[in-house]
Amino acid sequence: MTSIAPYPAFEDFVPGEITTYGRYPVTKEEVIEYAAEFDPQPFHLDEAAGKASMLGGLAASGWHSCAIMMRINCDGFMNGSTSMGSSGIEEVKWLKPVFPGDVLSVRREILEARPSASRPQMGIVRFRFELVNQAGEVVMVQVNPIFFGRRTGEAA
Amino acid sequence: MTSIAPYPAFEDFVPGEITTYGRYPVTKEEVIEYAAEFDPQPFHLDEAAGKASMLGGLAASGWHSCAIMMRINCDGFMNGSTSMGSSGIEEVKWLKPVFPGDVLSVRREILEARPSASRPQMGIVRFRFELVNQAGEVVMVQVNPIFFGRRTGEAA
Numbered sequence: 030m031t032s033i034a035p036y037p038a039f040e041d042f043v044p045g046e047i048t049t050y051g052r053y054p055v056t057k058e059e060v061i062e063y064a065a066e067f068d069p070q071p072f073h074l075d076e077a078a079g080k081a082s083m084l085g086g087l088a089a090s091g092w093h094s095c096a097i098m099m100r101i102n103c104d105g106f107m108n109g110s111t112s113m114g115s116s117g118i119e120e121v122k123w124l125k126p127v128f129p130g131d132v133l134s135v136r137r138e139i140l141e142a143r144p145s146a147s148r149p150q151m152g153i154v155r156f157r158f159e160l161v162n163q164a165g166e167v168v169m170v171q172v173n174p175i176f177f178g179r180r181t182g183e184a185a
Numbered sequence: 186m187t188s189i190a191p192y193p194a195f196e197d198f199v200p201g202e203i204t205t206y207g208r209y210p211v212t213k214e215e216v217i218e219y220a221a222e223f224d225p226q227p228f229h230l231d232e233a234a235g236k237a238s239m240l241g242g243l244a245a246s247g248w249h250s251c252a253i254m255m256r257i258n259c260d261g262f263m264n265g266s267t268s269m270g271s272s273g274i275e276e277v278k279w280l281k282p283v284f285p286g287d288v289l290s291v292r293r294e295i296l297e298a299r300p301s302a303s304r305p306q307m308g309i310v311r312f313r314f315e316l317v318n319q320a321g322e323v324v325m326v327q328v329n330p331i332f333f334g335r336r337t338g339e340a341a
Contacts, residue, residue, distance in 0.1 A: 067252040069259055070268060083269055083332075091271060092255050096223040096248050103225055112226060113239055115247060118277035123270075176239075 038111045039152030039177040042142045049136045049161075051101035055089060057129035063093040088126035094169050095121065098160045101135045111178030113151060119172040125162075132163040140172070144179065152179050194267045195298065195308030195333040202295045205317075207257035211245060213285035219249040244282035250325050251277065254316045257291045267334030269307060275328040281318075288319040296328070300335065308335050 064073035068090035071078035079087035089097075127133070141155040153174050160169040220229035224246035227234035235243035245253075283289070297311040309330050316325040 067256045067259075069256075069264065070270075072270065090255070091273075092248070092252050095251065099246070099248050100223045100225075103223075108225065114226075114228065115279065117247075117279050118274060120276075121274035123273050 037109070037180075039142065039144070039154065039179045042139050042152075042154045042177065044139050044142050046139045047136065049134060050105040051134040053097055053101050053133045055097070055127060055129055055131045055133060057087065060087065060089045060093065060127075060129050063096070064090050068092055084126040086126065086128055088128055091121070091123045091169075094123065094127050094160060095171070097127075097133060098135060098158060098169065098171065101133065101160075102137075102158070105135060105137075107175075113176040113178060115173060115175045117173065119155075119174070120170070122170045123168070124170065125166055125168040127160075127162070127168050131168075133168070134161050135159065136161055136167075145176070150179055150181065151176050153177075193265070193336075195300070195310065195335045198295050198298045198308075198310045198333065200295050200298050203292065205290060205292045206261040207290040209253055209257050209289045211253070211283060211285055211287045211289060213243065216243065216245045216249065216283075216285050219252070220246050224248055240282040242282065242284055244284055247277070247279045247325075250279065250283050250316060251327070253283075253289060254291060254314060254325065254327065257289065257316075258293075258314070261291060261293075263331075269332040269334060271329060271331045273329065275311075275330070276326070278326045279324070280326065281322055281324040283316075283318070283324050287324075289324070290317050291315065292317055292323075301332070306335055306337060307332050309333075 061074055072082035072084050072088060073090045076087045136159040138157040139154060140157055143153055145151040145153055154177055155174045158171045159167045162168050217230055228238035228240050228244060229246045232243045292315040294313040295310060296313055299309055301307040301309055309332055311330045314327045315323045318324050
């Protein structure tokens with residue numbers, strides 16, 4: 030897994046920066062396993078049902094795509110960072126199906142970084158993430174804030 | 186699992202309707218297993234790290250909460266429906282942590298239902314979903330459209 034770590038703290042996130050990272054191969058077994066547990070709709074479980082659907086083939090649950098992107102982000106920059114979690118998601122767009130055999134990566138843009146007004150030890154970074162397949166197609170877009178701890182007692 | 190099925194088609198979704206359904210007990214094993222696979226941040230994996238975090242204890246990944254809500258929705262009304270998938274999520278707010286031992290249900294409000302302009306066999310239903318714990322606290326809010334097949338050749 031390509032990594033752009035270390036990004037330890039709020040101060041390391043520079044608005045305007047665009048980075049690409051990660052390599053996540055999607056297997057049929059994983060697609061079906063995730064769907065069977067959390068999103069058991071026929072087009073996520075069965076090849077024929079997928080072909081008959083708007084998706085055009087057995088395709089991953091959109092929630093599975095979100096989970097895969099989170100994993101790529103953890104491996105890419107969040108593990109070992111000062112991440113403190115998130116308050117939510119501003120937007121998710123599922124633009125194209127994710128099929129078994131796809132190899133996914135993430136293109137990350139830093140939209141905004143601002144200190145928290147209520148928690149001085151924390152800053153809020155807003156990201157725009159694109160999940161991209163091996164053909165360079167953007168299959169999902171997501172915008173969301175993540176909280177990061179700030180450096181304290183250090184020179185800025 | 187409480188079910189409000191059958192809701193077979195677009196025409197069955199009436200704007201303004203509010204319904205509550207589902208009963209999903211969250212286990213510590215499942216919280217850790219999901220996080221280990223998709224969101225391996227310390228506060229989703231370890232009791233002590235959870236206690237030291239803003240979450241106040243070992244808590245489920247927000248993506249796990251989304252996945253659980255999808256499962257409750259599948260069991261509650263989507264399985265056996267004419268669901269054709271979704272284009273995305275308008276908003277997710279993680280309002281409170283989800284802890285092992287919580288028992289979750291869903292409160293569903295139908296915000297809007299309109300025929301698709303481009304696909305006459307399809308309609309778009311916008312929902313506001315609240316994920317609610319055993320204390321009646323809303324732990325997550327989500328707004329999103331889902332596509333449903335329309336009845337054709339039938340009296341309205």
